[in-house]
Amino acid sequence: EDQVTQSPEALRLQEGESSSLNCSYTVSGLRGLFWYRQDPGKGPEFLFTLYSAGEEKEKERLKATLTKKESFLHITAPKPEDSATYLCAVQAWYGNKLVFGAGTILRVKS
Amino acid sequence: ETGVTQTPRHLVMGMTNKKSLKCEQHLGHNAMYWYKQSAKKPLELMFVYSLEERVENNSVPSRFSPECPNSSHLFLHLHTLQPEDSALYLCASSQDRFQGEDGYTFGSGTRLTVV
Numbered sequence: 001e002d003q004v005t006q007s008p009e010a011l012r013l014q015e016g017e018s019s020s021l022n023c024s025y026t027v028s029g030l031r032g033l034f035w036y037r038q039d040p041g042k043g044p045e046f047l048f049t050l051y052s053a054g055e056e057k058e059k060e061r062l063k064a065t066l067t068k069k070e071s072f073l074h075i076t077a078p079k080p081e082d083s084a085t086y087l088c089a090v091q092a093w094y095g096n097k098l099v100f101g102a103g104t105i106l107r108v109k110s
Numbered sequence: 111e112t113g114v115t116q117t118p119r120h121l122v123m124g125m126t127n128k129k130s131l132k133c134e135q136h137l138g139h140n141a142m143y144w145y146k147q148s149a150k151k152p153l154e155l156m157f158v159y160s161l162e163e164r165v166e167n168n169s170v171p172s173r174f175s176p177e178c179p180n181s182s183h184l185f186l187h188l189h190t191l192q193p194e195d196s197a198l199y200l201c202a203s204s205q206d207r208f209q210g211e212d213g214y215t216f217g218s219g220t221r222l223t224v225v
Contacts, residue, residue: 046212102150
């Protein structure tokens with residue numbers, strides 16, 4: 001069974017304090033790993049898709065990386081507006097659905 | 111209007127009521143999904159539709175009944191729900207059911223409370 005585990009469950013940072021979120025996964029043949037951001041009262045917003053180990057993608061202060069067992073979302077010099085829940089999901093080659101982790105709640109204080 | 115639109119945003123219903131959730135996408139996508147999001151739990155897939163055909167029913171109780179009349183609209187009909195069905199119900203769409211570089215586009219969800 002495909003599984004996704006995210007850690008930590010919650011993370012509090014000071015503005016400018018860089019850190020990383022972890023997404024560990026088990027899947028029988030990875031088609032893609034996806035990162036989403038979700039603000040309170042809203043649906044998830046797509047951030048990145050990663051397909052193979054060693055791949056990296058960047059968007060503003062966020063950088064996502066992928067290995068064969070986990071993915072990291074690195075946040076460099078975060079700002080309060082980066083506060084949100086960050087969700088990781090995987091899709092297997094044989095499946096037509098995304099399997100999500102429970103998310104990491106990020107709070108950035110000024 | 112672009113994106114994925116869900117109505118209503120909030121819904122309170124009794125256990126004996128019948129109601130429907132509506133989802134509409136204007137992205138030209140061919141696949142649509144219903145997900146359930148409960149507090150501190152991962153998003154849980156309920157149904158997948160591809161080109162208006164249901165291709166996955168993730169062991170969802172029969173009190174939830176989906177309908178996809180065309181590739182732009184998706185409904186979730188609700189009847190005799192239980193309090194534990196209270197959650198955020200999210201609709202999403204994608205270019206096709208095998209995903210793609212742009213991922214899923216989600217609506218803002220319907221916050222359902224069963225009393």
